[in-house]
Amino acid sequence: xxxxxxxxxxxxxxxxxxxxxxxxxxxxxxxxxxxxxxxxxxxxxxxxxxxxxxxxxxxxxxxxxxxxxxxxxxxxxxxxxxxxxxxxxxxxxxxxxxxxxxxxxxxxxxxxxxxxxxxxxxxxxxxxxxxxxxxxxxxxxxxxxxxxxxxxxxxxxxxxxxxxxxxxxxxxxxxxxxxxxxxxxxxxxxxxxxxxxxxxxxxxxxxxxxxxxxxxxxxxxxxxxxxxxxxxxxxxxxxxxxxxxxxxxxxxxxxxxxxxxxxxxxxxxxxxxxxxxxxxxxxxxxxxxxxxxxxxxxxxxxxxxxxxxxxxxxxxxxxxxxxxxxxxxxxxxxxxxxxxxxxxxxxxxxxxxxxxxxxxxxxxxxxxxxxxxxxxxxxxxxxxxxxxxxxxxxxxxxxxxxxxxxxxxxxxxxxxxxxxxxxxxxxxxxxxxxxxxxxxxxxxxxxxxxxxxxxxxxxxxxxxxxxxxxxxxxxxxxxxxxxxxxxxxxxxxxxxxxxxxxxxxxxxxxxxxxxxxxxxxxxxxxxxxxxxxxxxxxxxxxxxxxxxxxxxxxxxxxxxxxxxxxxxxxxxxxxxxxxxxxxxxxxxxxxxxxxxxxxxxxxxxxxxxxxxxxxxxxxxxxxxxxxxxxxxxxxxxxxxxxxxxxxxxxxxxxxxxxxxxxxxxxxxxxxxxxxxxxxxxxxxxxxxxxxxxxxxxxxxxxxxxxxxxxxxxxxxxxxxxxxxxxxxxxxxxxxxxxxxxxxxxxxxxxxxxxxxxxxxxxxxxxxxxxxxxxxxxxxxxxxxxxxxxxxxxxxxxxxxxxxxxxxxxxxxxxxxxxxxxxxxxxxxxxxxxxxxxxxxxxxxxxxxxxxxxxxxxxxxxxxxxxxxxxxxxxxxxxxxxxxxxxxxxxxxxxxxxxxxxxxxxxxxxxxxxxxxxxxxxxxxxxxxxxxx
Numbered sequence: 050x051x052x053x054x055x056x057x058x059x060x061x062x063x064x065x066x067x068x069x070x071x072x073x074x075x076x077x078x079x080x081x082x083x084x085x086x087x088x089x090x091x092x093x094x095x096x097x098x099x100x101x102x103x104x105x106x107x108x109x110x111x112x113x114x115x116x117x118x119x120x121x122x123x124x125x126x127x128x129x130x131x132x133x134x135x136x137x138x139x140x141x142x143x144x145x146x147x148x149x150x151x152x153x154x155x156x157x158x159x160x161x162x163x164x165x166x167x168x169x170x171x172x173x174x175x176x177x178x179x180x181x182x183x184x185x186x187x188x189x190x191x192x193x194x195x196x197x198x199x200x201x202x203x204x205x206x207x208x209x210x211x212x213x214x215x216x217x218x219x220x221x222x223x224x225x226x227x228x229x230x231x232x233x234x235x236x237x238x239x240x241x242x243x244x245x246x247x248x249x250x251x252x253x254x255x256x257x258x259x260x261x262x263x264x265x266x267x268x269x270x271x272x273x274x275x276x277x278x279x280x281x282x283x284x285x286x287x288x289x290x291x292x293x294x295x296x297x298x299x300x301x302x303x304x305x306x307x308x309x310x311x312x313x314x315x316x317x318x319x320x321x322x323x324x325x326x327x328x329x330x331x332x333x334x335x336x337x338x339x340x341x342x343x344x345x346x347x348x349x350x351x352x353x354x355x356x357x358x359x360x361x362x363x364x365x366x367x368x369x370x371x372x373x374x375x376x377x378x379x380x381x382x383x384x385x386x387x388x389x390x391x392x393x394x395x396x397x398x399x400x401x402x403x404x405x406x407x408x409x410x411x412x413x414x415x416x417x418x419x420x421x422x423x424x425x426x427x428x429x430x431x432x433x434x435x436x437x438x439x440x441x442x443x444x445x446x447x448x449x450x451x452x453x454x455x456x457x458x459x460x461x462x463x464x465x466x467x468x469x470x471x472x473x474x475x476x477x478x479x480x481x482x483x484x485x486x487x488x489x490x491x492x493x494x495x496x497x498x499x500x501x502x503x504x505x506x507x508x509x510x511x512x513x514x515x516x517x518x519x520x521x522x523x524x525x526x527x528x529x530x531x532x533x534x535x536x537x538x539x540x541x542x543x544x545x546x547x548x549x550x551x552x553x554x555x556x557x558x559x560x561x562x563x564x565x566x567x568x569x570x571x572x573x574x575x576x577x578x579x580x581x582x583x584x585x586x587x588x589x590x591x592x593x594x595x596x597x598x599x600x601x602x603x604x605x606x607x608x609x610x611x612x613x614x615x616x617x618x619x620x621x622x623x624x625x626x627x628x629x630x631x632x633x634x635x636x637x638x639x640x641x642x643x644x645x646x647x648x649x650x651x652x653x654x655x656x657x658x659x660x661x662x663x664x665x666x667x668x669x670x671x672x673x674x675x676x677x678x679x680x681x682x683x684x685x686x687x688x689x690x691x692x693x694x695x696x697x698x699x700x701x702x703x704x705x706x707x708x709x710x711x712x713x714x715x716x717x718x719x720x721x722x723x724x725x726x727x728x729x730x731x732x733x734x735x736x737x738x739x740x741x742x743x744x745x746x747x748x749x750x751x752x753x754x755x756x757x758x759x760x761x762x763x764x765x766x767x768x769x770x771x772x773x774x775x776x777x778x779x780x781x782x783x784x785x786x787x788x789x790x791x792x793x794x795x796x797x798x799x800x801x802x803x804x805x806x807x808x809x810x811x812x813x814x815x816x817x818x819x820x821x822x823x824x825x826x827x828x829x830x831x832x833x834x835x836x837x838x839x840x841x842x843x844x845x846x847x848x849x850x851x852x853x854x855x856x857x858x859x860x861x862x863x864x865x866x867x868x869x870x871x872x873x874x875x876x877x878x879x880x881x882x883x884x885x886x887x888x889x890x891x892x893x894x895x896x897x898x899x900x901x902x903x904x905x906x907x908x909x910x911x912x913x914x915x916x917x918x919x920x921x922x923x924x925x926x927x928x929x930x931x932x933x934x935x936x937x938x939x940x941x942x943x944x945x946x947x948x949x950x951x952x953x954x955x956x957x958x959x960x961x962x963x964x965x966x967x968x969x970x971x972x973x974x975x976x977x978x979x980x981x
Contacts, residue, residue, distance in 0.1 A: 082133065083171040086141035086151075091134045094124060094170060097157065098131025101166065105131030112160030116399040116417065116450075124155060124170065133168070141172045142209035149211060156450065158400060163414040165447050176214035176267025180206035182275040183334075187261075189243065189277055190375030193251045194284045200230065201243040202379070205332065206263030206273060213266040222260040227279070229261070243277070251281035280375075288376030289315040289326045291368075295381045298350075302358040303389045310341070313348040315370030315378045322373045331367040331379065341384070343368065350382070358388040359423040390428040390477025395421045396485040399450070404490035407461040415441060416453040416487060420473050428477035435471055443471070453487070461491040462528040495533040495587025499525035501595040508563075511602045512571040520554065521597065523561035525583035533587040536561075541580040541594070546573075553577065554599075563597070571603040572645045605650040605699020611707045613641040625711045627689070629681045637666065637711055640673035642695040650699040658706060659692035666711070668693055675709065685713050 082095035098105045103113070108128045115126060125136040145151030151172040156165050182204050189201055208216040219241040221229035226247045232240045241261065257279035264272040291313060298311045317324040328348045330338060341364070342353040348368075363385055370378040399417040422429040433443050433451050440459060444452045453469070467489040474482035501523070508521040527534040538561040543550040554577070556563050561583075577599040584592035614623050625638040644651040655673040660666055662685060667678045675691065689711040696704035 080157075080166060080168045081171070082168065083173055084135065084139070085173045085175050086139050087175055087177055088135055088139065090137050091127075094133040094135060095168075096131060097126065097133045097168070101157065101159070103131070105129060111162070112158070114158055114160070115155055116158045116165070116419070117155040123153060139172055141174050142178060144172060147209060147211055147215075154448075156448070158417060160400060160402075163452070165417070165450055167447055174211045174214055176210055176265060176269070176271060178209045178214075179271040180208040180216045180263035180265055180273050182206045182261075182263065182273060185275060187275055187277045188280060190280045190282050191245065191249060192282045192284055192286070192374060192376070193249045194286065195245055195249065197245050197247055199245040201245070202377075203229075203241040203243050203261055203277065204275060205238070205240060206275075207334070208263075208265050208271075210265065210267065215265055216263055217266040218264055220262040220264065222262075224257065224259055226257060227259060243279075249281045255281050257281075282375050284374075286374075287318040287323070287372075289317040289370035289372055289378035291315045291370060291378055291380035293380060295383065296368075297383045297385070299385045299387055300352070300356065301387050301389055302356045303391055304352055304356065306352055306354055308352045310350045310352060310384065311382075313350065313368050313370075313380060313382070315348070315380070317370075317372045317376070317378075319372060319374070324372065326370045326372055326378075329369045329371065331369040333366040336361075337364055337366060340364070341366075356386050358386045358425070359392065362386045362388070362425075388425045388428055390424055390475060390479070390481055392423040392428075393481045393483045394431045394433075394473035394475055395423075396433070396471060396473045396483055397421075398485065398487065401487065401489075403488070404492040405455075405459070406492045406494055407459045408494045408496065409455060409459065411454075411456050411458065413455045414452050415455065415469075415489060417446070418443075418451045418453060418471060418485070420449045420451060422475050424475065424477060428475055430476045431473050432476070433471060433473045435469060439467060439469060441467070441469055459491050461493045461530070462497060464491065465530075466490050493530040493533055495529055495585060495589070495591055497528045497533075498591035498593045499527040499536045499583035499585055500593060501525050501583065503595070505596045505598065507598045507600065509600050509602050510565065510569060512569050512604050513606055514565055514568055516565065516567055518565050520563045520565055520599065523556070523563065523581055523583070523595070523597075525561070525593065525595075527585050529585065529587065533585055535586040536583050537586070539582050539584070541582060543580070545577060550577075550579070554579065556581065569601045571601045571647070572607065574601055576600045603647045603650055605646055605697060605701070605703060607645040607650075608703045609642045609644045609653055609695045609697055609705050611640065611642045611695060611705060614638065614707065614709060623710065625675075625709060627677065627681065627711050627713050629683065629685070629713055629715045631677050631681050633677055633679050635677040637675045637677065638709060639675065640668070640693050640695065640707060640709070642673065642705070644697050646697065646699065650697055652698040654696055654698070656694045656696070657691060658694045659690075661686065661688070661690045665689065666691055675711075681713055687713050689713055 084094045122136050141151050153170045155168050228244045230242045230244045259277040262274045315326050328345050397419040401416045420431045422431050440457045442456050469487040471485045525536050537558045538556050579597040582594045584590050627637045655668045657668045691709040694706045
């Protein structure tokens with residue numbers, strides 16, 4: 050029953066304290082709670098969610114937590130109920146000693162708001178401690194001559210509780226000689242004194258036993274006792290007396306052990322042994338007794354251990370002087386400990402918000418810090434600051450709390466991690482400081498677009514490239530991190546010649562490599578303009594673009610195209626007219642060709658591959674103009690077939706051929722009479738032409754070898770006959786030596802005529818070179834100039850010799866001369882006499898040489914297209930070093946109009962009847978020109 054009443058009373062007391070706390074909070078506007086000590090863990094203290102204006106579920110969402118300095122957390126938050134509860138048992142006496150009020154201050158941090166709220170909690174006392182004496186047995190010595198009313202101080206009991214729960218009074222066991230008197234001091238302490246009621250007689254009773262009980266006012270009451278033994282002594286009538294009633298001394302907390310504080314002295318008027326005084330501590334607790342040392346004989350008080358101002362700054366105790374007669378004297382000692390700056394400031398990082406976004410606004414809270422210095426006065430005043438070169442500053446919050454905030458925008462690309470040094474320094478002398486390091490990471494935001502190294506790019510790709518070939522590689526750098534720096538590449542949509550750009554090129558979105566989706570043709574597309582976009586993967590994504598100029602390089606992939614002469618579509622054959630009165634350099638026609646390629650691949654050169662009459666026509670190397678190489682003669686056939694090759698200068702070169710038909714006639718009826726046999730020639734095939742040339746060279750070589758063998762045989766036969774005639778000495782007398790000139794001339798011709806055949810296979814072409822014999826100044830008869838169908842003409846040497854013997858030799862005609870360009874031959878240039886006179890040779894020699902020349906000319910007619918003759922050009926001809934762009938033929942000039950003799954070249958003067966330089970001209974032909 051008594052226990053239930055006690056519990057009910059305790060509950061009512063707790064409820065009273067809670068109501069008082071709520072009323073106090075309402076009156077002051079500050080959060081205040083109270084809770085009794087020694088309560089179980091989890092005891093309700095106050096509804097913190099309600100006082101903060103939050104719902105219980107919002108405590109965890111808003112990051113509400115307790116921040117307080119100290120090693121032990123006395124309170125905790127219950128997130129479910131939104132209440133403040135105890136974190137364990139709280140001992141008020143250990144926490145606040147005997148302070149009238151025990152207040153504990155904590156701070157509640159709301160992280161999302163960056164605010165701190167102060168909470169004051171009062172720990173109320175309960176009667177959980179008994180009054181306790183420092184000794185269990187006490188001996189009091191009293192002289193037998195002591196008069197009644199004498200007072201003897203008794204030991205005091207200590208009760209750590211406060212208020213009614215503390216010490217309230219003393220009780221003494223019943224005695225006939227002694228009574229108890231309780232004195233209350235100015236500071237409220239209760240001092241028990243033993244009062245002598247009746248005179249003592251040692252001989253009657255030498256020892257008296259008493260019991261002193263100390264009682265508090267708690268519910269239930271608690272008490273403790275001490276046993277007092279009173280010993281009756283003989284007479285000693287003077288007690289020791291101290292020089293001062295109170296001794297005060299100041300000492301620095303950092304004095305070393307053994308330092309002398311002061312010396313107390315007490316005098317006793319008695320003599321001898323009764324005047325000897327012994328000093329002892331009185332009213333001193335266990336902690337104080339270990340810190341100070343008292344010499345019982347001299348009264349010197351010294352420091353026994355290191356003092357600490359932060360633990361205790363004031364010590365009060367009593368010193369007792371006792372003589373041998375048990376007479377006592379008392380004095381009070383007050384030791385004041387002075388503070389020295391021996392403690393560095395303490396910095397505690399209460400909350401750290403790391404990482405922080407780089408786009409955080411200035412004033413964003415980075416961390417909460419608590420600064421404390423255990424020293425007092427200026428030694429405990431702390432100044433907190435950071436370095437000036439960082440974008441952070443400290444702001445004072447409540448109590449000793451600071452907020453670390455930003456004062457300008459951050460840039461992760463410049464600094465991704467800050468090592469912040471917070472310096473806390475006190476105002477002591479000398480000042481002490483503490484450095485605290487905070488590692489702050491800056492979180493990336495997508496604030497940088499990808500950047501290319503150049504504003505624009507150029508790339509080149511040859512035409513006829515493979516599909517899927519790599520063209521170019523783009524690289525864009527994004528200084529952001531992670532997905533904000535992941536760059537993807539794309540090409541903007543566009544159309545080229547009505548075709549989407551995506552059908553031409555494609556880009557790898559991850560690597561930035563550009564690929565060709567099709568084979569480019571330079572003749573269709575010369576360049577492409579692309580716009581490449583680089584985008585990151587941030588939210589929102591950022592992008593940048595760069596232009597690419599893609600140039601297609603030309604390759605020699607187009608064969609020259611002949612524009613003129615074009616093959617007729619009506620089945621007829623195009624014929625060019627060359628009057629027989631044409632002089633050397635007469636413009637017959639012009640081959641016009643173009644190449645779809647560009648540059649050097651489109652530079653064209655013209656050459657004469659094959660001609661019915663070698664040396665009769667020439668083709669301009671760069672112009673394609675077909676001109677006469679010499680004056681036309683009556684022996685020249687009407688139908689002349691020319692094969693002209695057009696070749697570019699690419700690598701490898703490409704070529705095309707065309708066949709021209711030239712009619713050599715002075716009148717239209719003559720042309721019409723021979724055109725009936727002219728048909729449109731088929732374009733020669735290069736492989737067939739090469740085969741024909743090889744066969745022709747072989748045939749000519751064989752014929753020439755047979756011819757030489759026949760001549761040697763004839764020569765040997767003639768030599769044998771001459772030996773026989775000389776031996777006989779008859780038949781030859783009176784014969785003119787000129788009858789044998791023909792044979793000697795043939796021998797001389799065979800000695801001077803050399804046969805050289807050169808066959809090469811480069812570029813599928815063959816070259817057969819016939820060095821020209823020295824026959825430029827020989828007169829060739831009309832019969833020998835007629836063209837034979839066979840390459841070899843049978844010669845009857847005996848018949849020729851007889852005919853030569855019968856025919857008289859005609860005198861030379863000095864007026865009959867040929868110019869250098871008009872001399873007969875396949876090349877138009879001979880090594881004859883510069884005057885152009887005909888030699889005075891025998892007719893048989895002339896006849897034989899004319900036949901040989903006809904055969905050689907016929908052989909040269911089939912091989913002149915392979916090069917070597919003047920006015921022609923082989924397939925291997927190339928431009929010389931002096932050739933530049935100005936040598937490229939301009940088809941807008943030198944235009945040849947079929948059916949007309951008009952031309953814009955310098956050959957017009959020749960057609961006006963002017964005599965060519967280098968000769969007197971042909972009188973017969975000049976007459977024809979004047980007639981026309």
